Every structure is written in C-alpha cells, then in structure tokens.
Amino acid sequence: MRITNKMMSDHAVRHLSENMEQIARMQERIASGKQFSAPSEDPVGASHSLSLRSGLRTLEAFKTSTQQANDWLTATESAFQQMEDLATRAVTLVTRGLNDTLGAGERATSLATEVDGILAHAMDTANSTHNGQFLFGGFKVQSPPFSMPASSTVVYQGDGGVMLRSLSPAQNVPINVLGDQAFLPFLEALVQARDALQANDPATLRTALNGLQSALTTMNQHRTSVGARLRQVQVASDYLSKTEIETQSLLSKKEDLNLAEGISQLRGRENAYQAALEVSQRAISAMGLFDYLR
Incomplete structure (x- = not known):
C-alpha cells in the first residue's frame, strides 16, 4: 500500500492529539490534586475510594451519636x-x-x-x-x-x-x-x-x-x-x-496526587509532544499545518 503525505499527516495529527489529551488530563490532575477525575480513569482506585468514603460517612454518624451520648x-x-x-x-x-x-x-x-x-x-x-x-x-x-x-x-x-x-x-x-x-x-x-x-x-x-x-x-x-x-x-x-x-x-493515598511526580510527568509529556511535533514537521516539510499547530 502506498503511503501518501495525507496518510502521514493524519497519523501525525492523531498522535499529537493524543499527546495533547494526555497533557490536558495531567494538567487537570495537578489542578485538582487528585490522581483521577472520573472513575473510568482508574476503576479499581475509584472502587476503593468509594468504599473508604462510605466508611467515613459511617464513622461520622457514629461520632455524632457518641458526642450526643x-x-x-x-x-x-x-x-x-x-x-x-x-x-x-x-x-x-x-x-x-x-x-x-x-x-x-x-x-x-x-x-x-x-x-x-x-x-x-x-x-x-x-x-x-x-x-x-x-x-x-x-x-x-x-x-x-x-x-x-x-x-x-x-x-x-x-x-x-x-x-x-x-x-x-x-x-x-x-x-x-x-x-x-x-x-x-x-x-x-x-x-x-x-x-x-x-x-x-x-x-x-x-x-x-x-x-x-x-x-x-x-x-x-x-x-x-x-x-x-x-x-x-x-x-x-x-x-x-x-x-x-x-x-x-488511606483515602489520601488512593486519591491524592503526588504533586512533584505529577509535575515531572507533565513535563515529560510536554517534551514528548514537542519532540513529536518537530519530527512531524521535518517528515512533512511541505505542509504548513504543523507550523500552525506550533
């Protein structure tokens, strides 16, 4: 199968879009301080968190009853x-x-x-x-x-x-x-x-x-x-x-993001995005799309 410039550009755009989505998710995590913002991102962790939060609500009810007593x-x-x-x-x-x-x-x-x-x-x-x-x-x-x-x-x-x-x-x-x-x-x-x-x-x-x-x-x-x-x-x-x-x-360990680690991962993904962008520019130098993306 003949690989055309359009196929190469489509692949590059898709790859860059995926990188940008990962960067955006990491930025959201750093802003919220949480390891995940939706259960679908970490189903196992989300399940553990829900169980721990249910336990905390039960503890709070017993604490209220104990204080009344x-x-x-x-x-x-x-x-x-x-x-x-x-x-x-x-x-x-x-x-x-x-x-x-x-x-x-x-x-x-x-x-x-x-x-x-x-x-x-x-x-x-x-x-x-x-x-x-x-x-x-x-x-x-x-x-x-x-x-x-x-x-x-x-x-x-x-x-x-x-x-x-x-x-x-x-x-x-x-x-x-x-x-x-x-x-x-x-x-x-x-x-x-x-x-x-x-x-x-x-x-x-x-x-x-x-x-x-x-x-x-x-x-x-x-x-x-x-x-x-x-x-x-x-x-x-x-x-x-x-x-x-x-x-x-325990809940903090399940949910809270290690800020230093999160920033390090974000920088790594930003660097990967820049590298991919430069490689794509060199590979398809005839197209001006990547200049626009930069």
Missing part, C-alpha cells in the same frame, strides 16, 4: 453531683435535728426551712434539661418528670423508657437514668424530714434520716454507673477519631 451523660453526671451535695447537707441537718438539746422552735424554723429549700433545689435538679429535653423522665423528654401537686406529695410523671445511642455497629450504650429509681426516694425522704422537723416528731425524723442515707447510697450507685458509661463513650470516641484519621490517610 457524651453530652447527655455529662449533663446527667452534673445533676447527680448536685443531688449528692444536697443529700449530704440534708443528712447533716436532720442529724442535727435529732439532737435532744434542740428545741421544737429551732427544728420548725431554722432546720425545716433549710430542708424545704433543699427540697425545692432538688426538684429543680430532678427536672434538669439538656438541649431543651428533660434528662430523667425516660422517653418523656418534653415534660418535667417530677411535680408536687400537694406540699407533701412528690409525683413521678415520666416513663420507663431507656434511651440508647450507638457507638459502633455492635455497641450501644444507655444514656438516660430513670428519675423514679434515682431520685424519687430522696425527694420523698426530704418531704418526710421537713414535715417531721416542722411537727417536732423525732421518731419520724429518724425514719427520714434512714431514708436519706439509703437514697444517698442509691444515687451514688447510679452515679457510678453513669461514670462507667461515660468512660465507655470516651473510649469509643477516641477509637472512632483514630479510625477516621487512618481512613482519611
């Missing part, structure tokens, strides 16, 4: 700290009230008044909120779990719902404490102690003291459980953060 449990821990301080003070006051040297008037005024103030503070703490949601009412987070329809009656209005948060695919943690179990005995003992002080009733006051001490022990047990859950959440949070960093590093 941490915030809720931290608020719960703070409420227990306040309650234990109030209970300790109440035990001190009631113990003083059982002193035989104390008169009925002092019990009914000084001590009963302070215990009543502790009761009011304890009710507020039992109705603590976090982000507008009540902490101790189970699933009933939109209404106060405790109320006092009468001066000597404490009512729990929550339910028994246990709120779970996911820390990983196989790990859930309960974040709430039910107020009727944790605080109701304490609130009832406070009411009993206040009324006994006002009535100058040592026998009932001693019963109230036993109730306060028992309630303090119960609250301490619940607080210990909250602390253990907080540590579990913090360990999970640290693990998620570490895993996220490792996954981001």
Whole structure:
C-alpha cells in the first residue's frame, strides 16, 4: 500500500492529539490534586475510594451519636453531683435535728426551712434539661418528670423508657437514668424530714434520716454507673477519631496526587509532544499545518 503525505499527516495529527489529551488530563490532575477525575480513569482506585468514603460517612454518624451520648451523660453526671451535695447537707441537718438539746422552735424554723429549700433545689435538679429535653423522665423528654401537686406529695410523671445511642455497629450504650429509681426516694425522704422537723416528731425524723442515707447510697450507685458509661463513650470516641484519621490517610493515598511526580510527568509529556511535533514537521516539510499547530 502506498503511503501518501495525507496518510502521514493524519497519523501525525492523531498522535499529537493524543499527546495533547494526555497533557490536558495531567494538567487537570495537578489542578485538582487528585490522581483521577472520573472513575473510568482508574476503576479499581475509584472502587476503593468509594468504599473508604462510605466508611467515613459511617464513622461520622457514629461520632455524632457518641458526642450526643457524651453530652447527655455529662449533663446527667452534673445533676447527680448536685443531688449528692444536697443529700449530704440534708443528712447533716436532720442529724442535727435529732439532737435532744434542740428545741421544737429551732427544728420548725431554722432546720425545716433549710430542708424545704433543699427540697425545692432538688426538684429543680430532678427536672434538669439538656438541649431543651428533660434528662430523667425516660422517653418523656418534653415534660418535667417530677411535680408536687400537694406540699407533701412528690409525683413521678415520666416513663420507663431507656434511651440508647450507638457507638459502633455492635455497641450501644444507655444514656438516660430513670428519675423514679434515682431520685424519687430522696425527694420523698426530704418531704418526710421537713414535715417531721416542722411537727417536732423525732421518731419520724429518724425514719427520714434512714431514708436519706439509703437514697444517698442509691444515687451514688447510679452515679457510678453513669461514670462507667461515660468512660465507655470516651473510649469509643477516641477509637472512632483514630479510625477516621487512618481512613482519611488511606483515602489520601488512593486519591491524592503526588504533586512533584505529577509535575515531572507533565513535563515529560510536554517534551514528548514537542519532540513529536518537530519530527512531524521535518517528515512533512511541505505542509504548513504543523507550523500552525506550533
């Protein structure tokens, strides 16, 4: 077959066009900082990247859930700290009230008044909120779990719902404490102690003291459980953060372009293009097309 000038020029133009396309793709990669701009350029790498990005989205969801659990449990821990301080003070006051040297008037005024103030503070703490949601009412987070329809009656209005948060695919943690179990005995003992002080009733006051001490022990047990859950959440949070960093590093290796290597490849292809252009000019010197391309 006879090779004509036109065939030679067509071949040269096609070869130069392919080189120019490769240069353009490399310029796009350098500009974006990525090894490929479309999955078709690297199907295997793109598949790995998609898998890693899916993993990152899952990690982000667990990190959000873990942060919510941490915030809720931290608020719960703070409420227990306040309650234990109030209970300790109440035990001190009631113990003083059982002193035989104390008169009925002092019990009914000084001590009963302070215990009543502790009761009011304890009710507020039992109705603590976090982000507008009540902490101790189970699933009933939109209404106060405790109320006092009468001066000597404490009512729990929550339910028994246990709120779970996911820390990983196989790990859930309960974040709430039910107020009727944790605080109701304490609130009832406070009411009993206040009324006994006002009535100058040592026998009932001693019963109230036993109730306060028992309630303090119960609250301490619940607080210990909250602390253990907080540590579990913090360990999970640290693990998620570490895993996220490792996954981001793997994704970077799959996707990110080595800039120095990319620039070196671009220069090599530009040099190859120039060389091909010069060879084509010499081979088809009679045609002015290549002068135009230059």
